[in-house]
Amino acid sequence: GDSVTQMEGPVTLSEEAFLTINCTYTATGYPSLFWYVQYPGEGLQLLLKATKADDKGSNKGFEATYRKETTSFHLEKGSVQVSDSAVYFCALSERSGGSNYKLTFGKGTLLTVNP
Amino acid sequence: EPEVTQTPSHQVTQMGQEVILRCVPISNHLYFYWYRQILGQKVEFLVSFYNNEISEKSEIFDDQFSVERPDGSNFTLKIRSTKLEDSAMYFCASRQGGEKLFFGSGTQLSVL
Numbered sequence: 001g002d003s004v005t006q007m008e009g010p011v012t013l014s015e016e017a018f019l020t021i022n023c024t025y026t027a028t029g030y031p032s033l034f035w036y037v038q039y040p041g042e043g044l045q046l047l048l049k050a051t052k053a054d055d056k057g058s059n060k061g062f063e064a065t066y067r068k069e070t071t072s073f074h075l076e077k078g079s080v081q082v083s084d085s086a087v088y089f090c091a092l093s094e095r096s097g098g099s100n101y102k103l104t105f106g107k108g109t110l111l112t113v114n115p
Numbered sequence: 116e117p118e119v120t121q122t123p124s125h126q127v128t129q130m131g132q133e134v135i136l137r138c139v140p141i142s143n144h145l146y147f148y149w150y151r152q153i154l155g156q157k158v159e160f161l162v163s164f165y166n167n168e169i170s171e172k173s174e175i176f177d178d179q180f181s182v183e184r185p186d187g188s189n190f191t192l193k194i195r196s197t198k199l200e201d202s203a204m205y206f207c208a209s210r211q212g213g214e215k216l217f218f219g220s221g222t223q224l225s226v227l
Contacts, residue, residue: 004157032214043119043218044158044206051214089158093214100171102148103216105158 002027006090006106013080013113021075021109023064023090031092033057033066033073034103038087047075047088080113087111117141121207121219128197128226136192136222138207147190148208148216149182151175158206164190197226 007022025033032051036044048057053068062077073090090106120139128134140147149161162172164182181193190209194201204223208216 034214036218041220043121043220044208044216045218046215049214091158100163101146101210101214102160102163102171104160105150107155107157108152 002029002031002092002094002104004090004092004104004106006088007109008107010110010112013111015082015113015115016079017113019075019077019080019084019111021088021090021111023073023075023106025071025073025090025092027071027092027094029095031094033064034091034093035062035064035073035075036089036091036105038089038108040086044089080111082113082115085111085113117217119207119209119217119219121205121222123222124220125223126225128224130199130226131196134194134197134224136194136205136207136224138190138192138219139188140190140207140209141211141217142188144209144211144217146170146210146212147182147184148210149192150206150208150218151203152206153200153203161192194224197224199226202226 003026034049035047037047038044048059050057050066056065064075087108089108091103122137147164152158162176163170179195204221206221207219210216
């Protein structure tokens with residue numbers, strides 16, 4: 001079945017450092033790709049998405065490009081802030097007919113940004 | 116922004132006991148989900164629910180699990196006889212019809 005592999009954490013950075021969290025996927029079809037973020041005490045929130053090859057998703061200074069040739073969707077941010085400290089989840093969508101639709105997630109990467 | 120609400124935030128139970136995890140999805144959403152994350156592992160799909168019936172379930176979702184939408188606003192996950200390996204964070208999610216899922220903050224279930 002489809003699967004997502006993302007960089008093991010935890011990742012600890014200083015404020016204003018460059019962030020990359022790697023994500024690769026295996027899929028039989030043409031999934032949409034997502035990054036979700038979970039801030040402490042909250043639910044998973046959609047951060048950004050890309051629906052087809054070469055699309056770039058972006059939000060709050062984060063970016064990720066859907067690379068079909070490398071089956072990757074790496075998350076990047078040029079200058080992280082303390083408020084970016086959270087768990088980041090890479091995910092892909094699967095449609096299996098009719099209304100059947102679900103997300104397949106990676107393990108999540110804990111990011112801690114120190115002042 | 117509307118939220119998915121889950122209660123309780125923490126649940127401790129003895130092995131073999133029944134637990135019910137509760138969720139209130141966003142009111143105009145049509146599709147409902149349960150996921151779980153065992154510590155250190157991936158977030159795993161359990162079940163999806165649409166039009167008052169299960170639309171898809173994973174291998175994890177065996178006869179010990181059931182879901183219900185009893186009153187048009189709540190969406191519950193019942194585990195009939197809990198096992199130690201059911202200890203996990205359980206997330207409820209809903210969506211209206213597009214690809215964006217809205218998640219609750221989770222219920223941490225500890226089975227002793």
